[in-house]
Amino acid sequence: MTTLVTGATGFVGAAVTRALLARGETVRCLARPGSDRRNLAGLDVDIAEGDLIDPASLRAAARGCEALYHVAADYRLWIPDPPAMDRVNVEGSRAVIRAALEAGARRVVYTSSVAVLRPHADGTPADEATPTTEADMVGAYKRSKYRAEAAVSALVRDEGAPVVIVNPSTPIGPRDIKPTPTGRVIVEAAAGRMPAYVDTGLNVAHVDDVAAGHLLAFDKGAVGERYILGGEDMTLAGILAEVAALTGRRPPTMRLPHDLILPFAWMAEGVARITGKEPFATVDGLRMAKKRMFFSSGKAAGELGYAWRPARAALADAVAWFRDNGYVR
Numbered sequence: 001m002t003t004l005v006t007g008a009t010g011f012v013g014a015a016v017t018r019a020l021l022a023r024g025e026t027v028r029c030l031a032r033p034g035s036d037r038r039n040l041a042g043l044d045v046d047i048a049e050g051d052l053i054d055p056a057s058l059r060a061a062a063r064g065c066e067a068l069y070h071v072a073a074d075y076r077l078w079i080p081d082p083p084a085m086d087r088v089n090v091e092g093s094r095a096v097i098r099a100a101l102e103a104g105a106r107r108v109v110y111t112s113s114v115a116v117l118r119p120h121a122d123g124t125p126a127d128e129a130t131p132t133t134e135a136d137m138v139g140a141y142k143r144s145k146y147r148a149e150a151a152v153s154a155l156v157r158d159e160g161a162p163v164v165i166v167n168p169s170t171p172i173g174p175r176d177i178k179p180t181p182t183g184r185v186i187v188e189a190a191a192g193r194m195p196a197y198v199d200t201g202l203n204v205a206h207v208d209d210v211a212a213g214h215l216l217a218f219d220k221g222a223v224g225e226r227y228i229l230g231g232e233d234m235t236l237a238g239i240l241a242e243v244a245a246l247t248g249r250r251p252p253t254m255r256l257p258h259d260l261i262l263p264f265a266w267m268a269e270g271v272a273r274i275t276g277k278e279p280f281a282t283v284d285g286l287r288m289a290k291k292r293m294f295f296s297s298g299k300a301a302g303e304l305g306y307a308w309r310p311a312r313a314a315l316a317d318a319v320a321w322f323r324d325n326g327y328v329r
Helices: 011-022 055-062 082-102 139-159 181-190 207-220 236-247 258-275 283-288 298-304 311-324
Strands: 002-006 026-031 046-049 067-070 107-111 163-168 170-172 201-206 226-229 232-235
Touching (some): 011 067, 011 207, 067 207, 139 163, 170 207, 226 298
Parallel strands (some): 163 226
């Protein structure tokens, strides 16, 4: 079976690609011209150059494919042009799924995010059934992913598209080449440049477990359903303490109020508008951090057989990979 993977040059997409190859599938990867392809180096894949905002390239990439894993997304917590994110995440998702189905794909796995879910204010884990509206979304990224999942669900409802939705939590592990916002925090902590923290929390999952969950969703998931692919709930202080233990450093002990950092985030975004480089601290990121992003993967475990390893293992693999590849000196 030939399978098309979008986002295969990225963090989660590369892990999905490797999992597909490991079970003997023929994989075609959609990659933008000039994209960083280090994550595909040495892999036996067919690369189809194209872009989510170029429908003709999507039709060419999907030709002859029986399955689609749509993992690609514009994942940034700050962007100078928010409508551009919608063009990729919303319109691009609709376009690539339609292209795959027109080419004869029999099943699609769409990678959404727990970003489209509303965490509970009291810190108890939320799940797929937790009520959420677009008004709950903070920032351009969350809004675009919420609209994208709604667009994909409409394809299932209105056009009978055979799509299963997965909602990864916070993937951590090897091959985070960009790195992702969470990966940047790990790099800074591993280098000893995180002297303080804010009171927040994340659901930490090994990227390879998340990839395995994608394949389980393809094999066993119900069309139109969504499944959280997560791991272990951890406070940011706990994450930084684990990274410190892995690197022989002292963990930060200073907790900073969110509102104290907010002016620095505004200034960082102002500088970013001049330099074009994504700021380390963002206003939307701090607003998100006021709630602990804790989630349950019980549905995926029960219906798909999804399993996850301890968060420490994910953090250890991430730190080792960042160190081995020159991110931490």
